[in-house]
Amino acid sequence: MKSSLALAVGVSALLASGAALAQQPQLPAPELANNVCMSCHGPEGRSVSPIFPRLAGQQKAYLVAQLQAFRNHTRSDPLAQAYMWGMASQLSDSGIDELASYYSAQQPVAGTAGDPKLMAAGKKIYTDGIPAEKVPACSSCHGVDAQGVGAFPRLGGQHPEYLLAQLERFKSGERSNAPIMLGVVHNMTTDQFKAAAAYAASK
Ligand code: HEC
Ligand code: HEC
Numbered sequence: 001m002k003s004s005l006a007l008a009v010g011v012s013a014l015l016a017s018g019a020a021l022a023q024q025p026q027l028p029a030p031e032l033a034n035n036v037c038m039s040c041h042g043p044e045g046r047s048v049s050p051i052f053p054r055l056a057g058q059q060k061a062y063l064v065a066q067l068q069a070f071r072n073h074t075r076s077d078p079l080a081q082a083y084m085w086g087m088a089s090q091l092s093d094s095g096i097d098e099l100a101s102y103y104s105a106q107q108p109v110a111g112t113a114g115d116p117k118l119m120a121a122g123k124k125i126y127t128d129g130i131p132a133e134k135v136p137a138c139s140s141c142h143g144v145d146a147q148g149v150g151a152f153p154r155l156g157g158q159h160p161e162y163l164l165a166q167l168e169r170f171k172s173g174e175r176s177n178a179p180i181m182l183g184v185v186h187n188m189t190t191d192q193f194k195a196a197a198a199y200a201a202s203k
Contacts, residue, residue: 029098037099040083044106050159051079057108062153063100067091069177077174109157111146111202122199125192133187138196141180146203156203163197 027035034043037055041047045055055063069075070088091099113119127144129137138155142148146156155163169175171185171193185193 029095029102032095033099033102036087045103046106046109047159050161053162054109054158055103056106057147057157058103058154059148059150059152060100060104061150062148063103064096065151067096067099071096074177075175076177077169080175108154111157113202114160114198118195118198119202121192122195122197122202125196126199130188130192135188135192136184138184138200142200146200155197155200158201160194160197160201163201164193167193167197 033045037045040049040052041055042052045058047054066075067088070080070084071091073081073085075084088096125135126138126146129135129140139146141152142155143152146154148154148156166175167181167185167188168190170178170181171188173182176182188196
């Protein structure tokens with residue numbers, strides 16, 4: 001079985017051979033997910049390490065857009081380049097569609113609340129925005145329960161550290177293919193990022 005491939009090899013080998021591994025458009029999405037993607041994103045997309053975003057229950061349209069953005073190199077922050085460009089390079093449109101369907105159908109991880117002060121600060125930003133800084137309410141796009149919709153990603157149940165890293169990258173311009181989020185984070189501070197990320201992830 002081709003599927004014995006991925007589990008046995010380490011992450012660095014996976015990286016080196018990412019293109020080759022993904023170069024199997026005939027492999028059904030669940031098998032590709034369970035043999036290749038799982039090494040980083042965890043079983044059914046419920047990863048343990050915050051470097052690797054959880055994919056379980058993520059919005060399908062968002063997943064499709066991200067895989068296309070890795071494939072066409074428009075999502076180009078260093079980790080995207082190092083980990084995901086190779087993975088996505090050989091995926092066909094239908095392969096992307098199937099993987100996105102697979103992951104969006106999985107049960108998302110239930111979020112857990114952290115430090116109460118941080119949660120309270122985060123809830124305020126998430127639900128009201130920061131009017132004085134022209135920061136819109138996160139809930140207006142990501143949903144009151146942070147479940148997302150369509151091209152607006154789910155944030156609930158994600159690793160807060162991953163969300164924080166993305167907010168920093170939108171602001172630094174490293175993840176530059178997301179004009180809406182660049183506008184949102186423009187005037188925000190790291191402390192505000194931490195609070196909003198912690199609250200959103202806890203949903
Ligand atoms: C060797 C590790 C590794 C493997 C294997 C891997 N990924 Fe990733 N993936 C990452 C990392 C790291 C990121 C975060 C990139 C960043 O921070 O920009 C990521 C990000 C993503 C994202 C964006 C998620 C979001 O919330 O924006 C999607 C979608 C994704 N991967 C799908 C896949 C699929 C599908 C596969 C299997 C074909 C796969 N990945 C295999 C490491 C990996
Ligand atoms: C006007 C709509 C809108 C608002 C308001 C908004 N977002 Fe977003 N957000 C988006 C879109 C669209 C994306 C996907 C960007 C892309 O395609 O790469 C996104 C992506 C993200 C991501 C990356 C998720 C991932 O899996 O990589 C984070 C984190 C995020 N938003 C947090 C926030 C926070 C926190 C707020 C409030 C301060 C907020 N967003 C407000 C539309 C919005």
